[in-house]
Amino acid sequence: MSTAQDTSADIAGTRPAAGKSILTVPLVASLATLGLLIVVPLFLKNFVVFQLTMIVIYAIAILSLNILTGASGQVSLGHSAFFAVGAYATGIMMEHANVPYLLAIPIAGVICFVIGFLFGFPALRLKGVYLALATFALAVAAPPLFKLGTFEHWTGGVQGLLVTKPEPPFGLDISQDRYVYYLSLTIALIIYLLSVNLLNSRSGRALMAIRDNEIAASSMGVDLALYKTLAFGISAGFTGIAGALGAITVAYVAPDAYTFNFAIALFLGMVIGGVGWLPGSLAGAAFIVFVPNIAEGISKGLSYAVFGVFIFAVIFLLPNGARQLAYYLYAQIKKLVSRF
Amino acid sequence: MELFTNQVLSGIATGAIYACMALAVVMIYEAIDHLNFAQGEMAMFSTFAAWQFMQWGIPYWGAFVLSVVLSFAAGIAIERALFRPLGHASVLVQIAGFIALFAIINSVAGLIWDFTIKPFPTPFGSTPLLGGVISSHQAGMIAVTILLLGFLYVFFSFTRVGLAMRAAATMPESAKLVGVNVGWMIALGWGLAAAIGAIAGIMIAPVIFLEPNMMGGVLLYGFVGAVLGGLSSPAGAVAGGFIVGVLENLAGTYIPGVGNELKLPIALAMIIAVLVFKPNGLFGRVQVQRV
Numbered sequence: 001m002s003t004a005q006d007t008s009a010d011i012a013g014t015r016p017a018a019g020k021s022i023l024t025v026p027l028v029a030s031l032a033t034l035g036l037l038i039v040v041p042l043f044l045k046n047f048v049v050f051q052l053t054m055i056v057i058y059a060i061a062i063l064s065l066n067i068l069t070g071a072s073g074q075v076s077l078g079h080s081a082f083f084a085v086g087a088y089a090t091g092i093m094m095e096h097a098n099v100p101y102l103l104a105i106p107i108a109g110v111i112c113f114v115i116g117f118l119f120g121f122p123a124l125r126l127k128g129v130y131l132a133l134a135t136f137a138l139a140v141a142a143p144p145l146f147k148l149g150t151f152e153h154w155t156g157g158v159q160g161l162l163v164t165k166p167e168p169p170f171g172l173d174i175s176q177d178r179y180v181y182y183l184s185l186t187i188a189l190i191i192y193l194l195s196v197n198l199l200n201s202r203s204g205r206a207l208m209a210i211r212d213n214e215i216a217a218s219s220m221g222v223d224l225a226l227y228k229t230l231a232f233g234i235s236a237g238f239t240g241i242a243g244a245l246g247a248i249t250v251a252y253v254a255p256d257a258y259t260f261n262f263a264i265a266l267f268l269g270m271v272i273g274g275v276g277w278l279p280g281s282l283a284g285a286a287f288i289v290f291v292p293n294i295a296e297g298i299s300k301g302l303s304y305a306v307f308g309v310f311i312f313a314v315i316f317l318l319p320n321g322a323r324q325l326a327y328y329l330y331a332q333i334k335k336l337v338s339r340f
Numbered sequence: 341m342e343l344f345t346n347q348v349l350s351g352i353a354t355g356a357i358y359a360c361m362a363l364a365v366v367m368i369y370e371a372i373d374h375l376n377f378a379q380g381e382m383a384m385f386s387t388f389a390a391w392q393f394m395q396w397g398i399p400y401w402g403a404f405v406l407s408v409v410l411s412f413a414a415g416i417a418i419e420r421a422l423f424r425p426l427g428h429a430s431v432l433v434q435i436a437g438f439i440a441l442f443a444i445i446n447s448v449a450g451l452i453w454d455f456t457i458k459p460f461p462t463p464f465g466s467t468p469l470l471g472g473v474i475s476s477h478q479a480g481m482i483a484v485t486i487l488l489l490g491f492l493y494v495f496f497s498f499t500r501v502g503l504a505m506r507a508a509a510t511m512p513e514s515a516k517l518v519g520v521n522v523g524w525m526i527a528l529g530w531g532l533a534a535a536i537g538a539i540a541g542i543m544i545a546p547v548i549f550l551e552p553n554m555m556g557g558v559l560l561y562g563f564v565g566a567v568l569g570g571l572s573s574p575a576g577a578v579a580g581g582f583i584v585g586v587l588e589n590l591a592g593t594y595i596p597g598v599g600n601e602l603k604l605p606i607a608l609a610m611i612i613a614v615l616v617f618k619p620n621g622l623f624g625r626v627q628v629q630r631v
Contacts, residue, residue: 069432122616128431129375130615133567137608140560144602264439271436304447311440312422319429 025333029326030279037185046177050249051289053181056188057245058285062269063195063278064238070276071199072231073211074123078135079266081142082112082236084258086243088146091161091253092154101166101248105187108244109237116236120229139263146255160254163247184245191238195278198234207231272314274323283322287314347589353478355585357547359485360540361555361562362569362577363492364533369571370496370509371529372423374434378441379537380559382418384552385445386411386538387545388453391460400463408538415534419527449552460545481543485578488539492574505529557604561588564611570621579623584611 037056041049061083068074089108093099099107119138126134146155155161168179198204206227209217218224247253269288273280295306318324364383368376376382386407393403422441426434464480496502507515508525516522541555548554561584569580584607591606614622 075432122612125616125619127619129571130567130619132375133563134612134615137605137612140608141605144605148602267432268436268439271432275430275432301451302447304443305451308440308442308444308447311436311443315429315433315436315440316425319426319433 025330025337029330033279033282034189038182041178041181046175049175049177049181053177053184053249054246055282055285055289056181056184057242057249058266058269058288059282060184060188060191060242060245061239061266062273062284063192063281064235064242065266065270066273066276066278066281067195067198067207067238068231068235069270071204071211072207072228074228074231075128075132076135076235077132077260077263077267078138079235079239080258080260080263081138082116082239083243083246083262083266084142084146084255085115086112086240087247087253087258088155088161088243089240090244090247091163094163094248095161096154101164105241105244105248109241112240112243113233113237116239117229117233119236120232121225123232124225124228136260136263139260143255143259146258155255156253158255160252160257163251163253165251166248180245180249184249187241187245191241192278195238199278203227203230268311272311272321274321274326277321277323277326279326280322343593344590347593348586349474351586351589352482352582353474353585354589355565355582356478356482356485357540357544357558357581358561358565358584359578359581360481360488360543361537361558362565362581363485363488363574364537364540365559365562365566366571366574366577367492367536368529368533369566370574371505371526371533373509374431374438375563375571376533377435377438377559378445379533380555380562381442381445381449382411382415382534383537383541383559384555385449386414386534387460387541387550387554388449388552390538390542391458391545391550392453394461400461404539404542407542408535411538412531412535415531416527418534419530423530424523424527446552453552455552458550460542460550462546466546477546481547484539484543488536489574489578492536496574501525501528560604561585561607564608568611568614568621570623573621573623576621576623580621583622 037052041052044052061079065076065079068076086108089111090101090104093104093107094101123131123134145151147158148155151157165176166180166183167176168174172179174182199207206217206222209220209222210224210227214224243258250257265288269281269284271284272287273282273284291310292303292307295310296303298306314321361380361383364379365375368374368379389410390403390407393406394400398406418441423434423437426437462477462480464477467476468474469476469479496506504515504520505525505528507518508520508522509529512522515525544558545554548558562581565581565584566577567580568583569576569578571577587610588603588607591610592603595606
């Protein structure tokens, strides 16, 4: 688990120090989580595997939001739009041009990177609430655009687009759901490692410097415009890949799946996972997939209210999200270990 | 030309709705320096409360005053109970809190009053004016908005409490040093914003009808109006609200291919275009940052 990305957050006394042994607690915890993610789906029903796949995919989207908001300090309420572009790009490539899905996924990422990079330019002039509103506009504008009659031949209009679910290759004897799950998990892992390296690199430090103090960063020689637009591009690109995976997992792309509510859900996932803490993305994704279901189970008529109460409970008890819980546990384990 | 004038006039009529809401948005922004995403739902709940009082036989203005006073109290109560403890949390966490509040209020209102559309009375009647472009209710609504604006102007510029509130919002530390009770100023801001939201909701409800999701679009346009006019300026926000109403109508009429579906995205795109050139809004103060 990388801890380099949380320079400004002061979670008193719980910041893990760099350990001397190679097998640090965070590393063991990450490997254990990964192990669980690999093994557990073998024993689950297909529907639960599907849900886990959605969690992994949302985790990618939340992680990319974390790169943008957590590292470079730009707020986005519009990531549902990039997710939608990724999903539609994949659907259209696969169904209209017969592009194999393994090629369509990275191309969708590149398309979203370019769009995000370009959107980063007007975003340069906007800060705080103004940027939130501009990205919000993006989220609101996306579904009607995909519904437009002009593009109906490509997008399927209101009805959406059916996407072929990929078959497992090499005659592997696993269900389609499990195959898509492991595919998503592999891609998520690659993106996670790329992001950790990015944030630990010179560019990552430049982004965090921008977040903490723009004026200081620019006087240190950081090219504000370049890094902020790049952050937007990278974040949008990863979200696009998540959208592509979402399209092949659900096997269906529809404009109303990517409304503003989805952007809000991603935002909530980021806050609940802990802003700027990459491993928290997985916890945040699990929250936005499972908690609405739990809330519905508690009360059908008041499911939204129960969901809201859950959010308040989390932000009251853990204002820094899952990250705070993880650091607390880490401190406890360290105490325990040092006793022996 | 007649089409143009008509479209502008009916744009002003819808703009009055947005201007009302934009005022409430600016009010909370002056108090807490954030946008409250649950503002629309709070206004919706107040409007339902007023409707309920009328169902119980209280006359219009009685229900109006009662709802506004109760909303004021409820705004303060929400701040004390839910957002004061989050005062030190980051902005992002507070936004999550607003979203949670939104979900709770919307869901509870749906449970109490269900999701069927209800008509709402107006004290101004609905006789058509100016050849049917604008109704007397809409004219009344514009008058109420301007009255409210005048009240806020006097309150923020000339009263002790109003000045203290502005000080508390812009420079909490310095305000504390000169003896302003910053905590209570924030609570007061929530109360006033809730009260203005109640007035806005009661004025808007006869036009768009009463139901738990009535405020979704209106709040969005209210944000846009407030941001366009400048979040630090109540007069700017009202002007922004009217501008958005007119722009939206003109875009729907004159740009080919823009039906009702694309009205909102177009309005938002125009606003982003304005913001890129004038990031503090048309009438807002230019923010100076200290290094």
